[in-house]
Amino acid sequence: MNSTLPASGPAISLQNVSRHYGSIKAVDNISLEIEAGSFVALVGLSGSGKSTLLKMINRLVDPAAGQLLIDNSNIEDTDPHILRRQIGYVFQNIGLFPHMTIARNIAIGLELAGANSGKDDRVAELLDLVTLPPEMATRMPHQLSGGQQQRVGVARALATRPGLMLMDEPFGALDPVTRDSLAGQYKTLHETLGLTSVIVTHDMAEALYLADRILVMESGQIKADATPAQLLSGDVGEEAEALVAIPRAQAAHLIALGKGS
Ligand code: ADP
Numbered sequence: 591m592n593s594t595l596p597a598s599g600p601a602i603s604l605q606n607v608s609r610h611y612g613s614i615k616a617v618d619n620i621s622l623e624i625e626a627g628s629f630v631a632l633v634g635l636s637g638s639g640k641s642t643l644l645k646m647i648n649r650l651v652d653p654a655a656g657q658l659l660i661d662n663s664n665i666e667d668t669d670p671h672i673l674r675r676q677i678g679y680v681f682q683n684i685g686l687f688p689h690m691t692i693a694r695n696i697a698i699g700l701e702l703a704g705a706n707s708g709k710d711d712r713v714a715e716l717l718d719l720v721t722l723p724p725e726m727a728t729r730m731p732h733q734l735s736g737g738q739q740q741r742v743g744v745a746r747a748l749a750t751r752p753g754l755m756l757m758d759e760p761f762g763a764l765d766p767v768t769r770d771s772l773a774g775q776y777k778t779l780h781e782t783l784g785l786t787s788v789i790v791t792h793d794m795a796e797a798l799y800l801a802d803r804i805l806v807m808e809s810g811q812i813k814a815d816a817t818p819a820q821l822l823s824g825d826v827g828e829e830a831e832a833l834v835a836i837p838r839a840q841a842a843h844l845i846a847l848g849k850g851s
């Protein structure tokens with residue numbers, strides 16, 4: 591898409607990865623290569639395994655079988671704490687610490703990494719990056735709107751300069767206008783920072799707008815692996831077709847508005 595930028599962010603490789611809970615196959619023998627610098631959306635109905643797959647990439651959940659490599663290193667060989675410094679994670683429910691200021695919420699990863707020098711400057715830089723005014727630093731989470739809080743969530747995830755961002759329905763709880771504006775701003779960050787991004791969303795329009803590759807999950811498996819153009823043209827097989835039929839009109843509308851790039 592933006593061919594002038596160097597390939598950046600890490601590449602991810604999943605090799606026959608599974609995670610079962612009793613008889614439930616949350617993730618069922620998935621093999622997948624994610625290119626450095628790509629923006630991947632995981633879509634699918636609730637319970638299809640999206641969150642489990644995402645969490646395996648930063649070892650919040652370990653696979654029962656198979657392996658995951660980041661830039662050709664098996665993530666099992668990396669200390670989970672060090673791994674998570676290289677991977678930004680944005681939670682669906684935002685998950686700010688209610689008793690800490692916005693500045694501390696953003697800096698918590700830096701503090702845990704022992705990177706205390708220059709912390710205030712970095713917080714200011716991050717607030718600016720997510721288009722929040724500097725005076726937000728001293729506020730408490732409950733004083734911010736949902737959209738502002740989720741901007742803080744994104745700033746916190748970016749604090750340790752990760753090359754990879756994992757986002758689990760990051761904009762899902764927000765009103766549609768705020769959601770579109772945050773999604774648009776994140777897309778710009780993805781491009782300017784040269785990130786590799788994997789986002790879980792149940793909003794196909796959002797996936798079509800943000801991602802350059804869309805994986806449709808069902809019952810722990812990837813039923814379609816397609817570009818937005820392929821999904822929009824209906825060239826993805828019957829199974830995936832049923833999952834994307836409804837939002838197509840909505841997505842086409844968004845793209846027609848010139849929001850897509
Ligand atoms: P999604 O994010 O697509 O909604 P999840 O990955 O959260 O799906 O869940 C996939 C399936 O695995 C669901 O049936 C869910 O109930 C089950 N599951 C996920 N995590 C656990 C867990 N810790 N214990 C038991 N079952 C789980």
Ligand code: MG
Binds near residue numbers: 640641642
């Ligand atoms: Mg989920």
